[in-house]
Amino acid sequence: MTYHLALFILIIILALAAVMAKNMLFSALILSLVSVGVSLILFTFASPWAAVFELSVCAGLITALFISVINLMPKEKKLLNESRLKFTLLPVVLLIMAVISWIYIVPFFEYLSKHPHLSIHNYPLGQIIWKDRVFDLIGQICIFAAGVFAIKSLFARSINEQKSHKSQVTGHKF
């Protein structure tokens, strides 16, 4: 229980830090830590399938995409100039959401727990990834390749501009 509570509090603090951060790269990295925390919670709640996909898609794939897009942006745009003060209201909003969830979500989950679900089998993680869901891993590789090529084609112009700028500075042809 203490472990769960500590994890929940850590996730909330990290999520707030991700929103408040002015540096986009820092924000993306903190967000990936939030996903790691969420997947740890999912593991302990006997939902290894969800945990695996949270870890690989949100902490891995999405972070890689965020970082590659930020990398393509001009230096001055990587820092957010507007004030982040308005986001200090977030803890209040979170508190209200927590009260509402306590009233409505808890009974809903109690209702759902009456239905059969896959976590009761509680297979080991290795079996899920390498035996039962290996085709999904190919799907994830496909998503990753699609994401990388999509970014490369959508930002092709700025990549070329960066290269020509570098060649002007160094005198090398790219």
Add this chain to the structure above:
Amino acid sequence: MTISLLAYLLIPLFSAVLIQFTSRYKKNLADIIANITLFAGFLNISHLIFNTAKTAKFSLPPMAQDTFTLLMIFMIYMVALAVSSFSSGFLTEEKNRHHFHSLILVSVSAMCGIVTAGDFFTLYIFVEALAITSLALIAFDKSKKGLKGAIKYFFLNFSGSLFILLAMAILLFTIGTFSFAGIQHLTDPAYGGHWPFQVVAAIILLLSGFLIKSGIFPFHIQTVAAKQGAYSPVSAFMAGTVTKIAGVYAVIKIAIIFNFFDLKLHEISETLMLIGAISILFGAAFAMRQKDFKKMLAYSSISQTGYIILAAGLATPLALLGAIFHIFNHASFKTILFLNEAGLKKNLNTSDMEKMGGLARSMPWTSWSFVIAFMSAAGLPPLSGFWSKFIIIIALWQGGAKGYAMMAIGASVLTLIHFIILQRKVFFGKISAIAKNAQEMPLPMLAPIIVLCIVILVSGILFPYFYACLIETGIKAIL
């Protein structure tokens, strides 16, 4: 020799990566690698489709291997090869051609993943991969229209994904599985009973999600904007396969898996038929009103997709067979029509039909290939489009939906009329000012169009043979 379906998925993925490393400075190499990969896959699947026994026994757990899957892989490779080889001539001045080919190859890989998926979760993952590549392909030309189309596509498509995710969560909670085989086992008469309310809600959510992705009425805004804004070969790719595999294929699969035929879900089945019928009429009526060539083809595509959805809603074995054949036929004739439009646009720099005229004299191959494609779209014998529409109409009549059958015949006449008007405006009549200097498309662009015309003619004339062959090789087993 045995061949695993996994190869159709992994080889294009590998080639897409290879292109990035080898074709940075020699753009022609991207054309060569992409075309060779797709041509080899096309030849391979052409052989395999009539020799299903040669499919490898090796496959991954949630993978499907049936004749429906093989036919879809054949269609994916056929359209991708046509678009890729056409683009080699179309995008000669495009500096980022290697990205274009990589995106096409990853799309092929994702679509093969969709049709070989054995459960809704795997299918969803590949559908999302396809959505990302489609988004990049629509915005590839960086035009304002392309970006606008991509944004509309993004918002509607990902709202569809949300429905699908929600449906999967409900399925997992209520019946404990989202595998196709598991659900089919539950629909077995021995299991009996009616579906609980939660499962019905999940089916509605699944259908809504996939109907949004198929771009059918009333979710047509995204597909029309995307097809109008994108590069013309991309529009051909989208209309020919992407929207069909990402949306329509899944709708047919749902009709088969949840066994709409046994009438336990007749309300959903009837609603699906109604949506299909409205789409047929809406698409045909709006196509007649368009002055823009591409927009007209986009609306016509909605009408043709309506036939498939109508048949999927009826869900009798014959109707599903008609729907499967119509997906294939639609892919061949719609790809020709969009590629013809691409050729005209490159030549005349416009897609306004009012400005065209008399092009048959300077572009005879384009003109006659257009005639073959539109006759197939209108369902005229002996072309391939006739047979699939004929099967759907017979199935509707046999299934007691005589009103829908009459409506389908009427809409076919409408399709024929609007294509004849288009043909007269664009290819016949007086030579317009901009058409005077028009030239026939070069061979690399014309060749895939002619090959697709041959596919339409051969599969139409020899349809009874193909029909018997596909039935024999096991298409019946999946219905």
